[in-house]
Amino acid sequence: MSAVPQQLHFSVEEYRARLQRTQAEMERHRLDALLLHQPENIAWLSGFFHDGFFAYHALLIPAAGDPVLIERALEDPVAQELSWVTDRRGYFDGEDPEALAAAAVAELCGDNARVAVELDSAFLPLTRFRRIGSLLPNAELVSHNAIVEELRQIKSAQEIAYIRAAGLIASAAVSAGLAAARVGATELDIAAAVAQAQAAHGHDSFFGGLGGTICSGWRTIQLHGQQTGRTLEAGDRLRLELPGIHRQYWAKQMRSTVLGRPDDALLRAHDILRAAQDTAIAAMGPGVPAAHIADLCRRPVLDAQLIDRYENRVGYGLGIQFHPTSGDFALDIDHRTSRKLESGMVFHMLLFAAGAAISETVVVTDAGCELLTHGPRSLPEVG
Incomplete structure (x- = not known):
């Protein structure tokens, strides 16, 4: 059992309501997955935030089911405290985080998934975007920056x-x-x-x-x-x-x-x-x-x-x-x-x-x- 007490900033019910609204928008746009890299969007859906977003972090939202958090393993105690997401996949420094994210997409959404990414996010530089694309050669990576951004504008x-x-x-x-x-x-x-x-x-x-x-x-x-x-x-x-x-x-x-x-x-x-x-x-x-x-x-x-x-x-x-x-x-x-x-x-x-x-x-x-x-x-x- 973890020694870290869970101290969510919102109820699990509120986080799940946000997830359901996001997945409804994904269905409207015919998306199999949403791979988020923008810290505000990751935090809004998962509760996970910290000062280490200089390292690779992503949140995978499948068309149905719960999210997957791709995290630097050193940050997991923060996720234990603040995030309701239970499927957290950590990498150690020097390992390949983009491969971890791509593997999660393929596992949950299939090799031919239509995956939306935030191309205007400073946290998804061109090198990482290309790397993810090379690891998912049969997937369709599309730009979609507005789904979570728009949902976040109306505050609870x-x-x-x-x-x-x-x-x-x-x-x-x-x-x-x-x-x-x-x-x-x-x-x-x-x-x-x-x-x-x-x-x-x-x-x-x-x-x-x-x-x-x-x-x-x-x-x-x-x-x-x-x-x-x-x-x-x-x-x-x-x-x-x-x-x-x-x-x-x-x-x-x-x-x-x-x-x-x-x-x-x-x-x-x-x-x-x-x-x-x-x-x-x-x-x-x-x-x-x-x-x-x-x-x-x-x-x-x-x-x-x-x-x-x-x-x-x-x-x-x-x-x-x-x-x-x-x-x-x-x-x-x-x-x-x-x-x-x-x-x-x-x-x-x-x-x-x-x-x-x-x-x-x-x-x-x-x-x-x-x-x-x-x-x-x-x-x-x-x-």
């Missing part, structure tokens, strides 16, 4: 509860970061305060460090710049974009400010962004076109001439995420999309222009929209 009640907890963590992290911002402090001093607040409020994943952005002075033009030892000076602008992570489910919040008295231009820009985002969030609900929400965000920014063009997305999906990604590009809110919002979708809504930036994490509900991050939305006073 338990998933939303985890993101709600993450929202409290993100809000506490931003509040602590702003409180630590003063002339003479460094970005690393702010990072230390942020990390302490995250941990104190239940942040349970530091796989990628803080997981966010702390930039000051000229560095605020870097959208994803990381904290350094730079010392804050009077008049410096400051931008924090910080996550809370609970059970590997993310929420985010962004705030910007200036050390000292803000000038009228920054106050005006912040007020315009805040009002536009307030209007857009209030308009969110099931059936609302995402492009309409994008226009509610973009149009006031453009009309006020804060920026010549606003081509960035104003919202993107959040849920279960692994570094290096911290958001879901499959679920964007921009003016080009034809998607409509659905209850259970979770978004990081963000606007930035003219040195100002603001964001919140929200969930679309049957009644409209709920904020999952909290705190004052006026321009913060620091320094």
Whole structure:
């Protein structure tokens, strides 16, 4: 008997319901197997996650029956704790993991199986894809990236509860970061305060460090710049974009400010962004076109001439995420999309222009929209 206690993040019934929905989509697309390599998709269906996805891992979903987890043997204690999947096939370093995956496909689905793979996943490089193909010469390998990605967009009640907890963590992290911002402090001093607040409020994943952005002075033009030892000076602008992570489910919040008295231009820009985002969030609900929400965000920014063009997305999906990604590009809110919002979708809504930036994490509900991050939305006073 294993000495590792099983501590699933969701009930086996919820995992099985996800599996059944996935297999129903596979039947619709005439697939015999789905061979997953994207960590978020593996975790969503199996519960298995860790910081070792640099090594080969895959989850085989047959058209009927239970999944098979292909894992680095060293990671099996994690699978024992977090995964409901009992058919786990491990390899040792130096062995051939692609052969293990191909053998599982042939065993469960036959030599002539029609197998979908995620060709846009960074965790299935071309060399591995070709290797799997060479080991399954009679199989038909087809690209299918959307099945699990789309199913993941509608969150269950338990998933939303985890993101709600993450929202409290993100809000506490931003509040602590702003409180630590003063002339003479460094970005690393702010990072230390942020990390302490995250941990104190239940942040349970530091796989990628803080997981966010702390930039000051000229560095605020870097959208994803990381904290350094730079010392804050009077008049410096400051931008924090910080996550809370609970059970590997993310929420985010962004705030910007200036050390000292803000000038009228920054106050005006912040007020315009805040009002536009307030209007857009209030308009969110099931059936609302995402492009309409994008226009509610973009149009006031453009009309006020804060920026010549606003081509960035104003919202993107959040849920279960692994570094290096911290958001879901499959679920964007921009003016080009034809998607409509659905209850259970979770978004990081963000606007930035003219040195100002603001964001919140929200969930679309049957009644409209709920904020999952909290705190004052006026321009913060620091320094």
